[in-house]
């Protein structure tokens with residue numbers, strides 16, 4: 001049974017999230033004053049259908065689900081749209097706002113077209129609802145981050161930017177807190193490598209965020225931790241520098257061949273030193289240690305011919321398993337020779353290899369593998 005929790009971030013602004021550490025979902029409820037008597041209740045990126053019952057209970061506790069005026073989704077993925085049809089049934093007066101590219105796909109849920117408002121038909125991309133100039137929602141196109149019709153939404157009054165998957169993290173370490181710290185970067189990097197299609201798209205979105213006036217002080221993504229203050233600039237700067245999507249895959253592909261040479265060096269070393277029989281035993285031994293081993297690498301005719309996960313991660317894992325039970329001196333020989341081979345091919349040396357270690361990497365990597373395969 002999902003255990004949905006809500007957190008008040010500011011006056012009239014709530015985070016509603018499920019408790020998963022890996023790949024959690026964030027929805028946001030924003031209540032904007034229109035005049036002294038009226039408020040506009042906007043629900044961003046609703047939690048998915050499997051959380052529906054508990055999600056509605058939380059919404060009932062905060063404002064009453066029937067009082068939602070606008071349901072907004074950043075794009076069409078099921079983690080944020082699967083509850084939309086049922087919510088529209090409970091929130092009879094609510095309008096559904098999203099881009100036309102998104103609607104083309106979400107309309108497959110058989111939503112009444114009269115309850116749909118395209119972003120593109122909102123004058124100047126700004127939905128004004130109050131007297132002040134910052135009483136508005138500004139729709140910010142972030143094409144291909146990660147869907148063509150994705151739009152972030154800016155609420156200048158609270159300087160908050162609802163970014164959908166952009167700036168989302170694959171994990172949240174926080175069980176009690178909701179704000180990112182510098183360690184949240186690992187999950188953000190992994191999420192963008194996997195879900196953002198190209199570096200150009202990401203750079204364009206970062207540029208658009210940088211042009212917002214005033215600059216946002218709070219980033220509210222649909223996964224991971226909320227980002228505030230100086231970390232916003234820090235993470236945007238880092239995102240600007242990483243390879244994502246197709247670029248990431250191409251880089252991996254280019255470097256994979258070289259990594260395989262380093263892998264095969266280990267096999268050759270053992271073959272020369274201990275003979276073919278020991279190498280076969282080692283390979284079998286690794287297979288039994290890691291039940292999912294055949295999915296990590298493929299061995300054909302005694303050489304490693306394929307790597308199925310990021311190569312640096314695979315290397316450290318196999319190195320660790322391979323060196324088990326070898327004399328300390330041999331382990332150190334392999335470690336130093338591997339570092340030299342990485343350098344020879346101008347490859348990044350895995351951090352874990354730079355220090356002489358006695359403990360195993362296996363447990364920590366098992367956890368990471370689960371995440372990468374999703």
Ligand SMILES: [Fe+2]
Nearest residue numbers: 075077146165
């Ligand atoms: Fe998505």
Ligand SMILES: [Fe+2]
Nearest residue numbers: 077079165222
């Ligand atoms: Fe998502």
